[in-house]
Each structure stands twice: as structure tokens, then as C-alpha cells.
Amino acid sequence: MKAVAIASYKGGVGKTTLTANIGAAIARLGRRVLMIDLDPQANLTFSFYRPETWRTDLADHRRTVKAWFESWRPETTPPPLAGYVTTPSVVNAAVAAGGGTLDLLASHLSLGDIEMDLTARLGGARAHRSTRYYFDVYQRLATGLASFSTYDYDLVLIDCPPNFGVITRAAIAACDHLLIPARPDNLSTLGIEHLMSRLGRFVWEYNRVAGLQSGMHPAVKRLEPRVLGVVLMMVQYYGGRPTSFLRPYIHQASGLGLPVFESMLRVSNRSFAGAAGTQLPAVLSADLPPEVARELISLVEEFLRRVGAASRMAGPSHRPVA
Ligand SMILES: Nc1ncnc2c1ncn2[C@@H]1O[C@H](COP(=O)(O)OP(=O)(O)OP(=O)(O)O)[C@@H](O)[C@H]1O
Numbered sequence: 324m325k326a327v328a329i330a331s332y333k334g335g336v337g338k339t340t341l342t343a344n345i346g347a348a349i350a351r352l353g354r355r356v357l358m359i360d361l362d363p364q365a366n367l368t369f370s371f372y373r374p375e376t377w378r379t380d381l382a383d384h385r386r387t388v389k390a391w392f393e394s395w396r397p398e399t400t401p402p403p404l405a406g407y408v409t410t411p412s413v414v415n416a417a418v419a420a421g422g423g424t425l426d427l428l429a430s431h432l433s434l435g436d437i438e439m440d441l442t443a444r445l446g447g448a449r450a451h452r453s454t455r456y457y458f459d460v461y462q463r464l465a466t467g468l469a470s471f472s473t474y475d476y477d478l479v480l481i482d483c484p485p486n487f488g489v490i491t492r493a494a495i496a497a498c499d500h501l502l503i504p505a506r507p508d509n510l511s512t513l514g515i516e517h518l519m520s521r522l523g524r525f526v527w528e529y530n531r532v533a534g535l536q537s538g539m540h541p542a543v544k545r546l547e548p549r550v551l552g553v554v555l556m557m558v559q560y561y562g563g564r565p566t567s568f569l570r571p572y573i574h575q576a577s578g579l580g581l582p583v584f585e586s587m588l589r590v591s592n593r594s595f596a597g598a599a600g601t602q603l604p605a606v607l608s609a610d611l612p613p614e615v616a617r618e619l620i621s622l623v624e625e626f627l628r629r630v631g632a633a634s635r636m637a638g639p640s641h642r643p644v645a
């Protein structure tokens with residue numbers, strides 16, 4: 324089971340769009356995919372459920388990731404995540420023919436409360452390096468994912484909120500891969516630089532605390548997340564080709580030691596704006612413009628290739644800044 328966190332420091336760069344479309348496309352290929360929505364905005368959840376259905380069928384029945392976090396009792400075996408996972412009907416009807424499934428661990432609009440609880444448990448936003456509860460907080464999701472058997476899912480995709488808070492860090496600690504969507508504009512690429520700096524600092528700190536607590540049972544595994552790459556989203560095309568403005572951004576990402584996906588996704592309001600209302604990601608839509616369909620398929624193929632042969636994250640740019 325591969326687990327991939329889709330993360331970016333910047334909001335609105337296409338994290339949720341990428342998660343929903345990659346998940347649906349891979350489920351259509353006959354694989355078992357689990358998506359986890361860790362963003363209190365719950366946009367991934369509302370891509371597959373109408374808000375009123377979310378409230379009656381999920382939130383009221385405590386089938387959300389927030390309910391799972393709340394049911395956790397320290398120093399006991401956490402409840403299996405499977406009891407909180409749902410199978411959205413519309414999208415699953417569309418992928419069923421190939422034998423695949425697309426499950427979702429839904430978010431909750433009050434997931435921010437959990438973020439605050441976890442931060443408090445660490446002793447505040449800054450004082451968390453070697454507190455007693457460090458791994459209790461940062462290993463929760465990893466322990467939750469370990470409650471699945473290897474036959475349950477081929478792939479887990481975690482849609483992170485647009486920040487590097489404790490929940491995003493716990494997601495990174497639960498994943499072996501990271502995927503970074505970016506809009507080709509200055510703010511978004513600066514966001515990547517910031518993300519990589521914070522990521523490097525967190526990995527360094529986690530492994531340091533793991534080293535200090537080497538007598539712990541079971542032993543804490545070192546974090547070695549691998550960056551699959553940066554995916555350029557919402558690219559403007561002129562005359563059928565991406566603009567030459569892209570080159571500096573590709574260089575900038577490469578300069579940070581990050582691979583950039585050859586496949587990219589163009590701006591297409593027609594394809595993506597209405598997708599949420601249908602509970603079907605664009606990739607499953609019957610009337611997708613052919614060029615967008617081609618780009619999505621090529622992106623998914625490249626994703627699968629890169630997940631199969633991801634290179635290890637390394638290099639000085641991933642050391643803590645201070
Ligand atoms: N290729 C595209 N063309 C046009 N619109 C797009 C495209 N990709 C995504 N969008 C739209 O852009 C908006 C932001 O995308 P999305 O929600 O995926 O970003 P995000 O990074 O998850 O945002 P947040 O940080 O708020 O969670 C959404 O309304 C989405 O439908």
C-alpha cells in the first residue's frame with residue numbers, strides 16, 4: 324500500500340482537484356484507492372457528497388476523520404480507521420466496471436478543533452521537540468493507516484490543508500511520498516520553497532526525537548519522505564502550447580532539487596468549475612475537452628510511474644534552516 328500526501332503551503336493551487344482526479348482515474352483502472360480529507364474546508368469531501376448528505380449520513384453518524392481523532396485514547400490501541408471510511412455512491416458506480424473502488428475518509432468543518440487539541444498536546448506550536456506526547460500526536464495517522472491490511476488498498480491519497488500545521492505534519496509522517504501541486508506564478512512557487520524548508524526541518528526534528536527515544540517499543544521508524552514531484556496546475560496555453568513563462572518556474576523547482584512532472588494541467592474552467600456539483604471528478608466526465616482528458620491521463624500515467632520508482636529525498640536544501 325503506497326501512501327501519498329498532496330501538500331502545498333499555498334491555498335488554491337489544485338491539491339483537492341489533483342487528489343480527486345488521480346484517485347478516480349486509478350480506481351477506474353481497477354485499483355482500490357482510499358482518499359483522506361484532512362482539510363477543514365472539506366472540499367474533497369464535498370466533491371463526492373452533497374453538503375446535506377454529508378451532514379445526515381456522515382457527520383451525524385460520526386463517520387469523519389474528526390470522529391476518528393476524537394475516539395483516540397492515549398496509550399490504548401486506536402480504533403481501526405476502517406470503521407470511519409465511506410464509499411461515495413456516484414463515483415463508485417462510475418468506476419465499478421473495472422473492479423476498482425474509491426473510498427473516502429471524510430473531513431469535518433470543525434476539524435480545526437482537532438488541530439488545536441493536538442497542538443496543545445504537544446505543548447504549543449513551538450515547544451514540541453521532545454515532549455512525552457510527540458509520537459502520540461505525530462504517529463496517530465500512521466498507526467491508523469497501519470490498521471489496514473495490505474489487501475485493503477493499493478493507494479492512499481491524503482489531501483492536506485494549505486498550511487504546515489500539526490495535521491499536515493502528521494500526514495507527512497504517515498506517508499512515504501509527497502506530491503506538490505503548484506500554479507506557475509511567483510507566489511505559488513515561493514510557497515514550494517517555504518514548504519520544503521518546513522518539511523526539511525520537521526523530518527530532521529522527528530528523526531532527532533526518534534533517535535533520543537531509541538529505547539521506545541515499538542521502535543520509531545525514521546522518516547524518509549520521497550518527493551514524487553511538482554505538478555504544474557492551471558497552466559495558461561497560448562496557440563496550443565504552454566507559454567514560455569513556465570521555464571523560470573520549472574528552473575526554480577529544479578533549483579530546489581525537486582523533480583517537475585512533464586505532464587501538466589491547463590486552465591479549463593469548463594472542465595473543473597462544475598465538477599463538484601456532480602459528485603464526479605472531471606476525469607470521469609463524458610464531455611471533457613479531449614486535450615484536458617489527454618493531459619489528465621498523461622498525468623495519472625506519470626504519477627503511477629513515479630510512485631513505482633520514486634527517488635529518495637536528499638540534499639542540503641532539506642536540512643533545517645536554523
Ligand atoms: N485546471 C483548472 N482549470 C480551472 N480551474 C481549476 C483547475 N484546477 C482546479 N481548478 C479550480 O481551482 C480552485 C482551486 O482548486 P483546488 O480546490 O483543487 O485547490 P486547493 O489547493 O485544494 O485549494 P485549498 O488550498 O483551498 O484547499 C477550485 O475551484 C478548482 O475547481
Ligand SMILES: [Mg+2]
Nearest residue numbers: 338339362366
Ligand atoms: Mg483543497
